[in-house]
Amino acid sequence: MIEFIHVEKIYSNKVKALQDVNVKIDKGEFVAVIGLSGAGKSTLIRCINRMHDITSGKLIVDGVEVNTLKGKQIRTFRKRIGMIFQSFNLVTRTSVLKNVLVSFVPDLPFWRKVTGIFSKEHKIEALTALDQVGILDKAYVRVDQLSGGQQQRVALARTLAQQPDIILADEPIASLDPVTAKQVMDDFQRINEELKISVIMNIHHVEMALQYAERIIGVRDGKIVFDGKTEAVTQEVLDYIYKGEREVQQAVEGEQAYV
Numbered sequence: 158m159i160e161f162i163h164v165e166k167i168y169s170n171k172v173k174a175l176q177d178v179n180v181k182i183d184k185g186e187f188v189a190v191i192g193l194s195g196a197g198k199s200t201l202i203r204c205i206n207r208m209h210d211i212t213s214g215k216l217i218v219d220g221v222e223v224n225t226l227k228g229k230q231i232r233t234f235r236k237r238i239g240m241i242f243q244s245f246n247l248v249t250r251t252s253v254l255k256n257v258l259v260s261f262v263p264d265l266p267f268w269r270k271v272t273g274i275f276s277k278e279h280k281i282e283a284l285t286a287l288d289q290v291g292i293l294d295k296a297y298v299r300v301d302q303l304s305g306g307q308q309q310r311v312a313l314a315r316t317l318a319q320q321p322d323i324i325l326a327d328e329p330i331a332s333l334d335p336v337t338a339k340q341v342m343d344d345f346q347r348i349n350e351e352l353k354i355s356v357i358m359n360i361h362h363v364e365m366a367l368q369y370a371e372r373i374i375g376v377r378d379g380k381i382v383f384d385g386k387t388e389a390v391t392q393e394v395l396d397y398i399y400k401g402e403r404e405v406q407q408a409v410e411g412e413q414a415y416v
């Protein structure tokens with residue numbers, strides 16, 4: 158479980174990116190975080206794996222208070238949390254398989270790191286991850302010969318090979334065409350349902366968020382202004398998240414989902 162308790166994040170330039178954030182996310186949930194550009198969505202998800210330090214409050218992930226972790230503890234903790242980016246973050250001039258095998262590098266003995274030789278078990282795990290996202294046949298293809306959607310699947314396979322409990326996805330479909338974006342969202346859904354991995358996704362495509370996530374968190378000016386089931390998201394709710402219209406706020410007073 159991920160729990161934010163009165164979390165605040167102030168960047169060194171004094172920008173308050175998160176203000177009094179209180180959220181609990183259970184294992185296996187598929188959560189989409191939506192809101193305007195600059196609302197604090199990336200900051201919210203990047204605090205979970207300690208890419209950013211929180212300024213105050215508590216952030217607890219599976220019983221671990223994230224901000225008390227140090228050095229090697231952070232690396233061990235991060236292995237359980239996969240991260241997917243808009244830009245895929247792959248080494249494009251090498252094979253798909255090698256890109257997935259990279260996820261094992263931190264665990265390798267020194268000589269294997271130096272020689273780049275991976276064990277048969279690691280290769281099988283990497284190929285299994287590629288199979289899980291439907292691109293096993295591309296294992297020996299160079300990444301720069303793949304489409305954007307296929308590259309995002311390689312990134313997803315690399316994360317799966319880590320066997321994470323949680324996947325954080327920061328705008329994973331932002332640079333994909335609508336058809337490919339849908340395929341990648343299908344992958345996330347399958348992984349979430351079949352492997353019971355929690356997915357917390359920062360996403361600008363509201364329709365996609367509503368179609369795939371079971372829960373929506375709306376962020377505005379660093380505050381959570383909506384947190385509820387996807388079915389509860391109406392046009393009024395979206396106006397509230399994106400525009401913060403006072404009339405809307407008054408109209409929905411008393412609704413539990415608004416916070």
Ligand SMILES: Nc1ncnc2c1ncn2[C@@H]1O[C@H](COP(=O)(O)OP(=O)(O)OP(=O)(O)O)[C@@H](O)[C@H]1O
Nearest residue numbers: 168169170172174193194195196197198199200201
């Ligand atoms: N490293 C940083 N240093 C200083 N300010 C930052 C940093 N990262 C983000 N900010 C600021 O914090 C606020 C929240 O940014 P964040 O990137 O979390 O928003 P976002 O909702 O993810 O936006 P987008 O949808 O454009 O990615 C913004 O005002 C942004 O300018």
